[in-house]
Amino acid sequence: MQQTSPIGIFDSGYGGLTVFRSIADQLPNYNYIYLGDNARSPYGDHSFETIYKYTLECVEWLFAKGCHLVILACNTASAKALRTIQQIDLPAKYPDRRVLGVIRPTAEVIDGYTKTKKVGVMGTRGTVNSQSYLLEINKFFPDIKVYQQSCPMWVPLIENNEHLQLGADFFINEYCKQLMDQSGEIDCVLLACTHYPLLMPKLKQVFPAHINILAQGEIVASSLVDYLGRHPEIEEKLGKQGEKSFYTSGDPSAFDEHASIFFGAELKSNKM
Known part of the structure; x- marks a missing residue:
């Protein structure tokens, strides 16, 4: 019997499409469902409880669509919801399903990109306040010093397609300066x-x-290739017809208009 289970890829909005594109480049033959929770984005300033609730709802929706494996291609969801889903929800209700995030794969390889052992992390307020990168990197590499900088204006600028305009320069320069002011050795x-x-x-x-x-797309994609090689019990359930479906909790026409900027190709989405 031919397997058809897609890999689910979830993000609070558009950003996960940059990760999806890298995954699809490295694993082109698999089936995928992408879900963007655009109606409730951005996630960055929500509480842990709210982000966990939203993320679990979307993961369960992807499970209902037949996904046995879901990637949280969202740093905020990975920081604030992944651990609870993995430790509480999956064992209790979905023991044969798996949910992976983007923080651990990045933390595992960060040592290969720094000589000074001084690393800057730029993220949303939610990701920075969670301390997830600091904790995860120090778990693997205690000798690395992590400096964090929240960038609350970057996501709105990008989602409104203003990020490459001159008006965005102030916020780009300001957050980068604030990070580098913490240590000149980064x-x-x-x-x-x-x-x-x-x-x-x-x-x-x-x-x-x-x-x-350092962007995360290729790192997460390479980590997924490795994961599937180590977990044949999951890999053998996955469909390999090269199909891609896109869903949004928001307006599909608005999603399609912006999504191609992130995915690097035109696409057609459906309402969640």
């Missing part, structure tokens, strides 16, 4: 929000050339 900056890779052209102009600016 030589690796992690973009801990899946929206932020769209700022890469501007960030390369702001940061000194020796600083590694």
Whole structure:
């Protein structure tokens, strides 16, 4: 019997499409369902309880669509909801399903991108306040010093397609300066929000050339390839017809208009 279970990819909005694109590039033959919770985004300023509730609802929706594996391609959801879902909800209700995030795969390899052992993390308020990257990186690499900077204006600028305009420069320069003021020895900056890779052209102009600016897409994709190789009990359930479906809790026409900027290709979404 041919397996058809898709890999579910969830984000609070558009940003996870940058991760999805990297995953699809490395694993093109699998089936995928992407869900963006645009009607309730951004997640960055919500409480732990609210983000957990929203994330679980979306994960369960993807389970109902036949997904046995779901990737939280959202740093805020990974920081505030993943652990509870993995430790409480899956064992109790979905023991044969798996949910993975984006924080651990990044933390596991960050050591390869810094020589000074001084790493900057730029993210939403929710991700920064959770301390998830600081804790996870120090779990693997206690000798790395992590400096964090929240960037509350970046997601609104990106989602309104204003991020490459001159008006965005103040907020880009200001947050980068605030991060570098914490330590002049930072030589690796992690973009801990899946929206932020769209700022890469501007960030390369702001940061000194020796600083590694690290986006998560390829790291998460490579980690997923490794995970599927180590977990044949999950891999064998996945469909491999190369199908991609896109859903949003918001307005599909508005989603389609912006989503191509993140995904790098035109797409057609459906209402959740």
